[in-house]
Amino acid sequence: AQTVTQSQPEMSVQEAETVTLSCTYDTSESDYYLFWYKQPPSRQMILVIRQEAYKQQNATENRFSVNFQKAAKSFSLKISDSQLGDAAMYFCAYKGYSGAGSYQLTFGKGTKLSVIP
Amino acid sequence: EPEVTQTPSHQVTQMGQEVILRCVPISNHLYFYWYRQILGQKVEFLVSFYNNEISEKSEIFDDQFSVERPDGSNFTLKIRSTKLEDSAMYFCASSPQGDQPQHFGDGTRLSIL
Numbered sequence: 001a002q003t004v005t006q007s008q009p010e011m012s013v014q015e016a017e018t019v020t021l022s023c024t025y026d027t028s029e030s031d032y033y034l035f036w037y038k039q040p041p042s043r044q045m046i047l048v049i050r051q052e053a054y055k056q057q058n059a060t061e062n063r064f065s066v067n068f069q070k071a072a073k074s075f076s077l078k079i080s081d082s083q084l085g086d087a088a089m090y091f092c093a094y095k096g097y098s099g100a101g102s103y104q105l106t107f108g109k110g111t112k113l114s115v116i117p
Numbered sequence: 118e119p120e121v122t123q124t125p126s127h128q129v130t131q132m133g134q135e136v137i138l139r140c141v142p143i144s145n146h147l148y149f150y151w152y153r154q155i156l157g158q159k160v161e162f163l164v165s166f167y168n169n170e171i172s173e174k175s176e177i178f179d180d181q182f183s184v185e186r187p188d189g190s191n192f193t194l195k196i197r198s199t200k201l202e203d204s205a206m207y208f209c210a211s212s213p214q215g216d217q218p219q220h221f222g223d224g225t226r227l228s229i230l
Contacts, residue, residue, distance in 0.1 A: 047220065103215040104173055
């Protein structure tokens with residue numbers, strides 16, 4: 001079974017600074033998808049960014065970017081120019097390739113990010 | 118932008134009662150999912166649904182749980198005889214295809230008394 005590990009239960013960052021959230025995963029599959037979801041205090045789940053494992057180029061969405069290291073099974077999220085609205089719980093998630101017949105997301109335990117004004 | 122909508126936002130139910138959580142997935146999506154998040158814990162997969170049948174379910178999804186798509190828009194999760202440990206946030210999600218990103222609703226907070 002796949003597992004997703006987020007080793008940082010809590011992180012803090014100064015407003016306008018950069019922060020990196022860590023995620024590692026374990027899988028025997030070669031094709032899969034990785035995601036970062038944001039969960040603010042309102043508790044909705046918002047997709048931040050995704051990465052296909054077959055793509056070597058790291059995904060970027062505005063201030064959010066990932067460092068995907070397939071061999072190391074590492075998928076970290078970098079938030080640049082942090083804003084107060086970035087304060088939330090961040091979940092790393094894994095999804096196997098559809099050819100394996102499984103579409104469920106496997107989530108890590110989350111990292112609570114605080115942004116200091 | 119289209120959204121997944123869930124109702125109610127908060128449901129309070131007596132232990133042993135049946136509860137139905139409702140979801141309206143994004144209209145052109147074909148895959149539907151339920152996840153659960155017990156307070157302070159990670160989000161856990163319950164079930165996925167495609168072509169009017171369950172395509173995958175987790176160990177959590179036992180006989181007290183069922184899902185249904187009663188019409189062309191709603192997707193429901195029924196818990197037959199609720200237990201205290203069913204108290205959690207329940208998220209519905211949908212995706213256009215199985216290998217595309219899942220879009221989540223705002224969740225239903227279920228409190229069992």
